[in-house]
Amino acid sequence: xxxxxxxxxxxxxxxxxxxxxxxxxxxxxxxxxxxxxxxxxxxxxxxxxxxxxxxxxxxxxxxxxxxxxxxxxxxxxxxxxxxxxxxxxxxxxxxxxxxxxxxxxxxxxxxxxxxxxxxxxxxxxxxxxxxxxxxxxxxxxxxxxxxxxxxxxxxxxxxxxxxxxxxxxxxxxxxxxxxxxxxxxxxxxxxxxxxxxxxxxxxxxxxxxxxxxxxxxxxxxxxxxxxxxxxxxxxxxxxxxxxxxxxxxxxxxxxxxxxxxxxxxxxxxxxxxxxxxxxxxxxxxxxxxxxxxxxxxx
Amino acid sequence: xxxxxxxxxxxxxxxxxxxxxxxxxxxxxxxxxxxxxxxxxxxxxxxxxxxxxxxxxxxxxxxxxxxxxxxxxxxxxxxxxxxxxxxxxxxxxxxxxxxxxxxxxxxxxxxxxxxxxxxxxxxxxxxxxxxxxxxxxxxxxxxxxxxxxxxxxxxxxxxxxxxxxxxxxxxxxxxxxxxxxxxxxxxxxxxxxxxxxxxxxxxxxxxxxxxxxxxxxxxxxxxxxxxxxxxxx
Numbered sequence: 001x002x003x004x005x006x007x008x009x010x011x012x013x014x015x016x017x018x019x020x021x022x023x024x025x026x027x028x029x030x031x032x033x034x035x036x037x038x039x040x041x042x043x044x045x046x047x048x049x050x051x052x053x054x055x056x057x058x059x060x061x062x063x064x065x066x067x068x069x070x071x072x073x074x075x076x077x078x079x080x081x082x083x084x085x086x087x088x089x090x091x092x093x094x095x096x097x098x099x100x101x102x103x104x105x106x107x108x109x110x111x112x113x114x115x116x117x118x119x120x121x122x123x124x125x126x127x128x129x130x131x132x133x134x135x136x137x138x139x140x141x142x143x144x145x146x147x148x149x150x151x152x153x154x155x156x157x158x159x160x161x162x163x164x165x166x167x168x169x170x171x172x173x174x175x176x177x178x179x180x181x182x183x184x185x186x187x188x189x190x191x192x193x194x195x196x197x198x199x200x201x202x203x204x205x206x207x208x209x210x211x212x213x214x215x216x217x218x219x220x221x222x223x224x225x226x227x228x229x230x231x232x233x234x235x236x237x238x239x240x241x242x243x244x245x246x247x248x249x250x251x252x253x254x255x256x257x258x259x260x261x262x263x264x265x266x267x268x269x270x271x272x273x274x275x276x277x278x279x280x281x282x283x284x285x286x287x288x289x290x291x292x293x294x295x296x297x298x
Numbered sequence: 299x300x301x302x303x304x305x306x307x308x309x310x311x312x313x314x315x316x317x318x319x320x321x322x323x324x325x326x327x328x329x330x331x332x333x334x335x336x337x338x339x340x341x342x343x344x345x346x347x348x349x350x351x352x353x354x355x356x357x358x359x360x361x362x363x364x365x366x367x368x369x370x371x372x373x374x375x376x377x378x379x380x381x382x383x384x385x386x387x388x389x390x391x392x393x394x395x396x397x398x399x400x401x402x403x404x405x406x407x408x409x410x411x412x413x414x415x416x417x418x419x420x421x422x423x424x425x426x427x428x429x430x431x432x433x434x435x436x437x438x439x440x441x442x443x444x445x446x447x448x449x450x451x452x453x454x455x456x457x458x459x460x461x462x463x464x465x466x467x468x469x470x471x472x473x474x475x476x477x478x479x480x481x482x483x484x485x486x487x488x489x490x491x492x493x494x495x496x497x498x499x500x501x502x503x504x505x506x507x508x509x510x511x512x513x514x515x516x517x518x519x520x521x522x523x524x525x526x527x528x529x530x531x
Contacts, residue, residue: 021390074385075399075430082366148391149392292348
């Protein structure tokens with residue numbers, strides 16, 4: 001019966017957190033956003049290492065987890081094919097097209113890599129799938145960054161942050177593959193993780209700093225993240241598990257000749273949790289400016 | 299459309315008229331009254347009538363991946379519910395938060411589990427709402443189209459004018475052609491310094507307000523969701 005109450009619209013006078021893409025069923029979209037970055041990043045890392053296992057896992061992540069989550073989220077999933085009809089203006093349409101292309105090109109490339117390795121065809125499809133993987137990893141950043149109504153998202157750094165986080169996650173998964181003899185050099189994977197962790201931490205700090213400078217609503221989003229209800233997820237999820245623990249493990253492995261596999265697995269798990277927490281906090285802290293301002297605020 | 303805040307008497311007739319006109323489900327309201335307390339020791343309640351702003355540069359049209367949200371030549375932005383996939387990108391992109399995703403929990407019926415009223419039955423026949431899609435105010439475009447087909451003039455003739463405008467007993471709502479400098483809406487905006495909400499988003503809304511000190515300040519109070527932490531006492 002809330003539709004008849006006057007009070008329900010008072011939220012329009014305050015900063016309003018977006019809820020559609022993170023609360024309740026919106027959690028599915030959070031998973032879709034993260035798995036897109038992770039899958040795309042893992043594919044790029046796997047191409048670098050020429051690891052067919054890595055490519056296959058990234059294909060599964062995008063085709064099954066990301067694709068499935070997106071379909072589950074839609075109000076009318078049976079009409080999903082319509083999403084490709086407006087790529088000229090919608091990043092969601094562009095992203096969907098590139099996800100489809102990744103799934104198709106990736107499947108062909110995997111078959112070629114398995115049955116006809118080291119051929120020109122395999123190389124061509126690796127390049128094509130690599131390009132689509134990069135777009136899949138980055139497009140969710142553009143989906144958010146083009147929303148002018150949410151100043152916290154309206155930053156050119158967001159796509160860069162998402163793709164970097166995806167590649168970082170890719171390096172993390174590649175460490176796991178290397179531990180299982182998946183044609184990946186463990187030392188190189190660890191080195192990649194090490195430097196990307198530093199870059200990622202720096203980028204997060206710059207992103208928050210710039211968002212706080214971007215009108216009052218942006219500052220409100222940052223405050224919400226570091227002091228508000230999202231603070232535990234930000235500090236524990238992103239800072240401790242996503243940055244500090246993996247960094248300690250990464251630099252310890254640099255000093256120590258050989259790290260126990262269990263510690264490396266723990267570090268990768270922390271990286272994945274950190275990536276999930278980053279997407280969660282970005283979505284959760286996105287806020288709108290008040291629709292109407294109270295006269296006493298003027 | 300022009301909303302004259304000096305005349306609005308908070309009677310909710312516009313809300314009721316829209317609900318009746320479009321057979322809106324119980325959890326959905328296309329126009330809304332935003333209420334706030336003003337003044338310190340002896341506060342008074344101020345109310346603002348808001349609805350979809352029918353922006354000329356509508357972010358919802360731009361981000362819609364299916365083309366379900368479209369801008370007509372006359373400036374009305376509408377949702378084709380047969381094309382909408384329910385991705386909710388338009389809900390996210392609207393700076394005015396004037397779009398609603400119609401989930402089943404917003405359409406439980408007026409008397410859930412008991413009786414379906416004749417009004418609801420008629421609504422399912424005459425103006426069906428599709429679960430899993432987004433919807434919003436469309437300036438009663440069906441009325442306008444039907445009126446225009448009969449040679450009527452929107453804003454002048456009642457049968458070609460939105461229901462909320464027809465219903466407003468205080469005549470706080472005025473409808474007409476913004477492109478016509480001689481229209482009533484153009485005159486009101488010109489003579490009363492009509493303004494749009496959040497012009498900084500470059501959306502060029504078609505809804506103007508008169509004499510309300512709104513859309514100016516951006517100072518913080520606190521972040522809240524729709525359900526939590528109401529600010530007003």
